[in-house]
Amino acid sequence: MELLAFGKTGWGDELFYATLMTIAVSITAMLVGFFFALIFTPLKLSKYKTLNLVGNFYTTVIRGVPELLVIYLFFFGGSGAIMYVASIFGYYEYIEINAFVTGSMAIGIISGAYSTEVFRGAIQSIDKGQFEAAKVLGINKFGQFYKIILPQMLRLAIPNLSNVWQITLKDTSLISVTGLVEIMRQSYIAAGSTRDPLFFYSFAAVLYLLLTYVSMKLINKLEVRYSRGY
């Protein structure tokens, strides 16, 4: 227990901040993922074959390639890509992107591919009559989506999104390879300096279990809320 004391003697406070970092990265990645899903879901549902192809390419590649490989691509290629774009605008200095941005972008793109599939499935399982009825009532496109499709879609999507959240949360452990100090990295540092890897990695496992447990409870509440009337 001494090892977990707060302050200079123990690793309690460091691990606490690392847990906050894991939560922050997971939430950012999930939001980045929603952003990508917002772009790619319409592409996958589009009438046009080319747009379908773009959407399918994204989800197939990301879901078929290991997360770690995507993270390495971002970690080693991220600043190069940004510098290339900057050089077009006449900026030639070295640009370093911070590990938080790289990590949440990489995990976000992965999480986005899963979210895209979830949203596509949810929209497709809504009865076609709902779209037609909304159109007949003269509701505009925005209202159709926001007031009619979205509420029904969310009810269907939330259980699956909760799986995506779990995957995203667990994937953040992989960002530790880029040096971002989240639970896994902090445990690695603590294990190295105290020579007690068994304790610290087990504790990390407990922290992750706690996070998945608490988020499951919260998501269940959300699920109940969006299933009102069913």
Place this chain on the structure above:
Amino acid sequence: MDFDLMITSFPKLLGATVVTLKLLSASLFFGLFLGLFFAILRLNKNIFINKFAYGYSYIFRGTPLLVQIFIIYFGLGQIEYLRTTFLWVILKEPYWCAIIAFTLNTGAYTSEILRSAFQTIKPGIIEAGKSLGISNKIVFYKIQIPIAIRQSLPAYGNEIILMMKGTSLASTVTLMDLTGVAKYIISTTFKPIEVFIVAGGIYLFMTFIIHNVIKYLEKKYSFQQ
């Protein structure tokens, strides 16, 4: 684009793919038995056995695979007692540690897949078997297991693909699998995109093969023929 690099790194990556495939097949093989074992425990009426199996799958599904590998590879070596037993021969090798971690992980997911498959078997089928005078054991092996395997094929196919991606974590414990070699080439040449295309292509090809094999099996063992 550095096409020369792509061409020269291809054979190296292909060689590393063998390691990935070895890890994958070994962990799937052991994981299937472990999963079946725990799925049967889950169906047991004894609450302690039941909870034990649930706890196993909950812990391994609720924590990242990376933590599991690190606990086994870095953590278990710390226990002095283990170093004196024959287990140490296995546990000092990163290769076996990775296989143990992957097996335990895929076993947890497989047990959930098989459990739900067993539970969806209609009781009428089991009753029909029993009323024909077939013993419980044979009903289980000859009726329940084949149906459960058919039911769980789509979900298990996904699990194989997830596990294939999971084997990339072996590179964090010094194993030179496909991702490990890809990372090595990237960090020596600083050409991440080219290497990503080649390594990613190999992974996608494997995903494609697995996907189609499962699809073929689903068709072959489907109920309506």
